[in-house]
Amino acid sequence: MDELEIIKGTFFQECEELLADLENGLLAMEAGSGDAETVNAVFRAVHSIKGGAGAFGFEALVRFAHVFETLMDAVRSNKVPATQSLAADLLRAADILADHVNAAQSGDLVDEGRTAAMAAELTALTDPDGLAAPADDEGDFPDFTPQPIAIGGDELGDLGGDEFGFTPMAVALPDDAPVADEPADAEWEIVFTPHASLYRNANEPALFLRELERLGLLTVTLDDSRLPALEDLDAEGAYLSWTARLTTDADETTIREVFDFVEADCDLIIRPFTDDLHDLHDPDGDDLAEAPAMPDIAAILAKAAAEAPIPEMDALPAAAGAVAAAPAAPAAAAAPKAAESNQGFAAQATIRVDPERIDKLIDLVGELVINQAMLAQRVVECGLAPSSSVATGLDDLEQLTREIQESVMAIRAQPVKSVFQRMPRLVRETASMTGKQVRLVTDGEATEVDKTVIERLSDPITHMIRNAIDHGLEAPDVRVAAGKPAEGVVKLAAMHRGGRIVIEVSDDGAGINRERVKAIAISRELIGPDSQLTDDEIDNLIFLPGFSTAAKVSDVSGRGVGMDVVRRSIQALGGRISIASRPGQGSTFTLSLPLTLAVLDGMVIDVAGQTLVCPLTAIVESLKPKAEEIRNLGPSGAVLAVRGGFVPLIDIGYVLGFRAAPLNAADGVVLLIENEDGGRAALVADGIQGQRQVVIKSLESNYRQVEGIAAATILGDGRVALILDPDAVVAMRRQGGRAPDPALIAAE
Amino acid sequence: MIQTILTVDDSRTMRDMLRLALVGAGFRVVEAVDGLDGLAVLAGERPDVIITDINMPNLDGFGFIEAVRDDADNRGTPILVLTTESDPDKKARARDAGATGWIVKPFNPEKLVQAIRRVAA
Amino acid sequence: MSETQTIALPETLDMRSAQSLRDQLAAARGAPATLDGSAVRRLGALGLQVLLSAERQWQADGQPLSLVDPSPDLRAGLKLLGIAESQSFLTGA
Structure with missing residues (x-):
């Protein structure tokens, strides 16, 4: 199902957000700045991950999340104190949870040992004395031996003992209980008397009767003997009772299931219909009205498990103290942030966009910029005056293109x-x-x-x-x-x-x-x-x-x-x-x-007949050196005197292999750049063509990485220009061992 | 008449899953992200059934159900809660708050529709 | 001889309308009344309760109460809820 795959994708996206919320909440708790809402948010994050995981059948993830969730439930109901050391443990658990999510997504396996160890830790934290057996999905009731239960025993009230000859009721228990009746048609009698609470919760007897109808042949008899006249009527009171005869091949469990939602809100009797029964049937309905509702087996089992004593946690006041400590570390910003993201979620007016569409848009805008530059070039070549309407029109176009580009880049900008x-x-x-x-x-x-x-x-x-x-x-x-x-x-x-x-x-x-x-x-x-x-x-x-x-x-x-x-x-x-x-x-x-890998402000330069682009951000200044400012250091190269200091001169064309011997700087221009280590270098080029914003085209993806070159671009005249990596050029010079030694310079 | 179902859940995954199942079964779906949002949606919609999660920020399932049962326009609307099976206490509490029935997570579309049929005409 | 009041039964005859229908009927007590069932789309237990309770009331008051134009949905609903033919004024008694 394609739709389901899409939702699965949504699930993993959501997990990322939830895991982040989880971590932020726990960090706040660890820093002592969390409060009850923080704990709740942490619980909800784990709960949501578990819920979604269950829907997709990620068993291992569900199992671990469940143990985690159980502990968080205990923390938020103050059964386990939310201390800072607990938060530290929970952070480790969160890491493992994240591993499970990743494993679920990639199909890899998780470290079973680590998971089991953490799960054991969490369980111990939830229940230090190991007394309570939490009613969990696996149906693990250590103290309760599943048995088929015979109805008609004394403890279940006055139903007349063995005259009815009830067969043992079949309940789906882990141990192999005898399964109920054969799938042949049988007749059942159902007596259904709603209480007012049933109506209050918007339940509707007619719908239950309709469900029964779906199971087989149904005849219904209404008993309105308790109904008063209008003047005494409580419009939302419960005065009616129904007796239904159902012929069906469904078993009793299925019939009872119809009334699943309202078993606590009505009197319900479901029994096989025999003629004996008919004789004993009380026409006034008094006895039956007294009869207790059939025991809810699941409820009994759960109750038995839950009633195992849970040790009193007298650390409760301490819990409140630990959680509500004064805000401290910068990581404390996580708690208001978590709240913020919750509020913001409802208030946000955002759209989700396929990232591919944005990439395509950026590419197109890049081409637009190139085209616009080429057009401008052609216009100049045609000899049109800069003041001509075409030229000024193109200037406007350039401005507009730049704005579009900035806006589009901003879409893709992320924190x-x-x-x-x-x-x-x-x-x-x-x-x-x-x-x-x-x-x-x-x-x-x-x-x-x-x-x-x-x-x-x-x-x-x-x-x-x-x-x-x-x-x-x-x-x-x-x-x-x-x-x-x-x-x-x-x-x-x-x-x-x-x-x-x-x-x-x-x-x-x-x-x-x-x-x-x-x-x-x-x-x-x-x-x-x-x-x-x-x-x-x-x-x-x-x-x-x-x-x-x-x-x-x-x-x-x-x-x-x-x-x-x-x-x-x-x-x-x-x-x-x-x-x-x-x-x-x-x-x-x-x-x-x-800020972006897409465009660059560059200085277009001539180097040994080639056109290169040097990133503008790297250039401190450009200058035309005079002969007297240049100092030759022999085989080490030359240096340039700049404002009282000396800067090594590096000929780009020479370093890149465009020429055999370095150019005399006085014959060219110098771009003063600042190194990553704060040092300076003077790059020598033959000439400067101008400044331009260029669209970066990756050299790596189109060719391969070239030392000294960062990328390439297409200029207005359609030619390819390489984009320089100034630091790399300097480094190439240095590695060759031929960079002028600054110490020598200082000695001068 | 196409019936309208309001789903209230803070998990986008869950909302999407519900929508997939419900639209597939022929219902019209409106969504809310938590109890507070749910009440806001109810100001403008009269759904035939409401399906809500319990654990949500701002206003949880219990608070939401209680508020709906207090609202003259919607007190008669069937409300189903999403719950994990192992929680008879939660079910009881939801019932006390006014829930009509429940759907067990993880749900399958059939059970979902069956539950809806039990509470809505 | 008092005029027979006609009360139109609402589209949804369940918990949502039980109280107001009861009040409406209570106001019409002591005189012949006719219930128009043509608009009913849904009959619920609480709605039925009010109708049956009205039947008892009108009987006690010695006044005639009748149902006209029951919609197919109303008739189906009555059958589902166990009102046999001729058991009450609702089914033609």
Whole structure:
């Protein structure tokens, strides 16, 4: 059923939201800022996940969710106190629940052992003394031996004993009880007397009679002997009774089921019809009116289980105290947020759109921009004056196109929250694996970025956080010895800066051990033994390929993933990553990315006969150097004097292999760029054509990744222009060992 | 006459499942996301049957049913609650609040329609 | 001789209309009355109660009470609820 598949998709989407709500609620509880509504929201999240899972038959998920839900039910009814340590346990349970949801979606298996262990923990928390046997779906009643029950026994009231010759009633019990009558037609007598409560709940006897009619041949006799005249009538009172004769092959259970909803609101007798019965039938209906309703077996069984004594929880006042503690950590924002999302849900005026449609729209707008640029170019080539109506019309068109583009990009912009949301769990797991105590603080979750970028943020951030916990933060005892709190803090922040999105991962650990880093770099021959490097430069050595300070490959961050891989993936996005560190105080990784991967403001330049585009955001300034400002350092290259300092000159054409020897900077132009590590470089190009916004076309998906090149674009004249990756170009120069040594420059 | 059913549930998945089953059985469906929203919808709709969940934010199933039974226009409307089988206490409480009957989760479309037939003409 | 009042029975004759029908009928007491059943689509137990109770009342008051134009739905409903032919004024007694 296709429809069902769609709803299944909805279910998993909903699970994502519910799991997030669940985590936020538990974090609030852990921080001591949750209240009764928080607990309720957590319960509802688990309850909803279980409900949907049941509908789709995800057995393992339902089972685990059920145990979780049972505990949450106990918490919200104050049978189990909502302490902060409970919240910590529940967070672990939430992680396992999330695993189950993912497994259900992907078809993978979950770790049975972990699940069983957690389930046992939860059950123990629900019921520490193991006394109550909760009535759960599996029908597990340890103290109750299922047996067929014979009606007509003394305890069931005055029905006349064995004259009626009742057969044992068949009830669906786990143990094999004898099944009732053969499927041949039998006659039954049903006496049905509603109470006023039946009518109050909008139940209708006529409908029950209609249901009986569906089972076979039905004759109905009304008994209105108790009905008063109008002046004494309570219009909603119950004065009527019906006796029905039903010939059917249905069994008694089926007949009784018809009255399922109202068994507590009426007097009901269902019995096989025999002539003996007929003789004994009391025409006034008095005896029958006295007869108790047939026992509800399911209710009896459930009652037996539930009546097992539950130990009094005298921690109740404490529970109220623990939950209503004063709001503290930033994570406390979760509680009002949870409430907000509940309110917002009803009030939201949003539409759900297929992401593919947006992608298509963005592509089309991109083509529109290119086309518009080409048109503008042609107009110029035709020799039309810039003031001509065509030219000015095109200017308007350009303006409009730009606005459309911005609006469309904004549709796809999403807050980084979805990426940040995965981090608390990562922190918990990494902390536990490394034996460290860690608190995660987040900031700027609402910062928006294009969908294309968001998806690529997760991995780098994950590695940086793992790195911060594994290598950055010290073990608790070391921290305490250093006068720091045992718990380390990892801060994850996002913000817009300079037209880009900046993500910072900082820790208050020991900072980079520069001696060690330098020593390792030398031992791996990444730098010369006599290199004089600034502190910053040493810090950034960790980004070099082949660098890893782990003596052994740690499970957490060392498994083949070094910071160089992280940096390369960032660079592939047109981003930069750098590190700043203070010994004893901690380190901060700064990741900067373009807001979108779709368009770019660029400086169009000539390089050895090729047209390239350099991202405008990278350029500090462009200048035409004078000969006297250039200092030649021989084989190391040349430097440019800029405002009292010297900056290495790097010829783009030479580095990219367009020419055999570097151009003299005085013959070209210089683009001054700022490195990711804060250093500067002067890129030399042959000339500047102008500034333009260009649509980015991925080189990787159309060709392959090329070092030094970020992407490509199509210019107004229809030609392809490569988009430069300035940092990569600088790095290529440096790696070649031919970058001018800043220390030498300083010595000058 | 096509009958109208109001479904009240905070889970989108559940609302979609109900809609699928009910529309398939020939009903017209209107939805609400919680008890409060349900009351708002009732200001403008006169459904033949109401199906509601119990655990919902803002106003839960019990509160919603009680409010409906207090409303002169809708007190006679049959209300079915969605419940998990293992909860005779919840069923009793729902009945006390005024529920007409119940549907067990996870439901199958047949049982759903059968329950509706028992409470609505 | 008092005019026979005609009271039109509502479309839905159950819990939703039982109280108001009772009040309507109570106001018409003490005089001949005719119930018009042509508009009835649904007959419920509480509606039936009011009708039967009215029958007793009119009998006690010594006044005639009749039912005209019972709709097919009304007749089916009466049968389902166990009112046999000629058992009451509702079925032609």
